[in-house]
Amino acid sequence: MKRVLTIIISFMLVVSLLAGCGGGSADTTKPADNTNTEKPADNESSAKKKYALIVKSTGNPFMEKMAEGFKNAVEEAGGEVINKAPDQPTAEAQIQMIEELVSQKVDCIAISANDPDALQPALQKAMQAGIKVLSLDSAVNKDSRIVHIQQADPEQIGRVEVQAASEMIGGKGEIAVLSATSQATNQNTWIEWMKKELEDSKYKDVKLVKVAYGDDLRDKSVSETEGLLKSYPNLKAIIAPTTVGIAAAGKVLMDKNLKGKIVLTGLGLPSEMAEYIEGGICPWMYLWNPIDLGYLAGCASDALVKGTITGKEGEKFTAGKLGEKSITKAADGGTEIMLGPPFKFDSENIGEWKSVY
Ligand code: RAM
Numbered sequence: 272m273k274r275v276l277t278i279i280i281s282f283m284l285v286v287s288l289l290a291g292c293g294g295g296s297a298d299t300t301k302p303a304d305n306t307n308t309e310k311p312a313d314n315e316s317s318a319k320k321k322y323a324l325i326v327k328s329t330g331n332p333f334m335e336k337m338a339e340g341f342k343n344a345v346e347e348a349g350g351e352v353i354n355k356a357p358d359q360p361t362a363e364a365q366i367q368m369i370e371e372l373v374s375q376k377v378d379c380i381a382i383s384a385n386d387p388d389a390l391q392p393a394l395q396k397a398m399q400a401g402i403k404v405l406s407l408d409s410a411v412n413k414d415s416r417i418v419h420i421q422q423a424d425p426e427q428i429g430r431v432e433v434q435a436a437s438e439m440i441g442g443k444g445e446i447a448v449l450s451a452t453s454q455a456t457n458q459n460t461w462i463e464w465m466k467k468e469l470e471d472s473k474y475k476d477v478k479l480v481k482v483a484y485g486d487d488l489r490d491k492s493v494s495e496t497e498g499l500l501k502s503y504p505n506l507k508a509i510i511a512p513t514t515v516g517i518a519a520a521g522k523v524l525m526d527k528n529l530k531g532k533i534v535l536t537g538l539g540l541p542s543e544m545a546e547y548i549e550g551g552i553c554p555w556m557y558l559w560n561p562i563d564l565g566y567l568a569g570c571a572s573d574a575l576v577k578g579t580i581t582g583k584e585g586e587k588f589t590a591g592k593l594g595e596k597s598i599t600k601a602a603d604g605g606t607e608i609m610l611g612p613p614f615k616f617d618s619e620n621i622g623e624w625k626s627v628y
Contacts, residue, residue: 321377322572323353324565325368327385327409327455328360331487332540333514334383336628337408337565341381344569347591350576353377360452360487362386369393373400379572381420383408387456391415403575405582407568409457413605417575417582418598420568421607422559425457428512428613429464431557432537433474436508439534439554443476444507447499449520449537451487451513461512480506485516492519500527511537517556521547541616541624548621555617561628564610567593571608582606 322345326334338354345352353372357364362385370393372380380397384390384406394404394415407420422428436446448465450458462482469479480503485492492515499506500523509524511517517539524533525547535553540561547553570590574580580588583598584606590596593610601607616624 319349319351320379320573320576321353321375322350322379322569322576323355323372323377323381324568325355325357325365325372325380325382327357327383327451328487329356329358330489331515332543333561336540336561337383337568340560340562340565340567341569341572342565343562344566344591345573348569348573348577350378350573357385360385360455362389362454365390366393369397373397373402376400377402378576379403379405381405381407381568381572382411384411384456385409385452386454387412388415389454403572405568405571405575408564409455410601410603410607411456413601413603416605418571418580419601419605419607420564420571421601421609422457422564423609423611423613425460425602426464428538428557429461430468431613432461432510432512433465433468433477435536435555435557436510436534437474437477439536440477440507442473445478445480445503445505446508446510447480447503447506448482449492449495449499449509449511449513449516450482450484451516453484455487458512465510465512485511485513485519487513487515489515489519492516493523496520496523500529500533506533508534508536511535511539514538514540514543514558517553518543518547521552524552525550538613539616540628541621542626542628544616545621545625548616548618551618555615557613557615559610559613563593566591567596567608567610571596 324341342352355368365385380402390411398404404416405418406416410419483495483499485495509520511520517537520535530552536556538558539556567590574588580586584600586598596608598606598608
């Protein structure tokens, strides 16, 4: 009898331990409303808010890191993430995805836009349906969003890249820009600021000969770099304000043994650029933490969905591990939330960062 009782008690103990593991680790942030014990899985998933992230395109490691940060924040908040990435970095592909998400009745759409204006009808439709819409990394116009998540001050990003290129070539010579797509809001804004910086008389001997577009596609960025070298034999520097472009240009310059003849700078992922920084092709470059950028967007999405913020200038909220963040006025008249200043990567610090992102 004693043995039978021991077996029964042990069995009950195992059952209760298993139930605790599943329930506890599945969702510790959910309200303690577990009255429906018959279908716990369905009950939990239907209660979760849906946060969609649309990035510029597939195959871009920067976008993948951004998505990682977004997921971390949404999961910390107890939500569900829906990731969308078009094969090509076009507005048309993103519009189709927005329409699908509206039909799916998601709670929030965060988007890195392939065009500032073309998404407006689709995003307005989403907002009319009660979906919280925000842009991150590459903005949509102020009427197409509630708020924008800005990586760093666009003026500073643009100016600092020209200052870097000019310093690298001793203030004299031809320079070119290798950008992403011709419609990308973020790159186009940075290029505007580059041109403004170049108006200063200290750059009178620096000539911007061309802005080329590699569309954030590796092969196109390689062929555009080769085209620049061919068309401008006196080229002294390439500024690539895109992580895909700068890595492609680094490879071309390295393969063609152009170290010391043409310098490269811009915005790059340390993990992809370490070899070109250590090898002297790219003396230094800039970026911000893409994981933190996605994380900030995830926290802001959650704050919008839960009503902690409405996107108005002056509001504040706690963005998880990033601490308190404020909503400020953006240059386009809308509002934004800023991550922080750009960070400089050079041969001194690249070793520490190349394994981080
Ligand atoms: C590419 C994308 C992205 C940009 C970075 C710097 O990965 O174009 O939008 O912010 O570069």
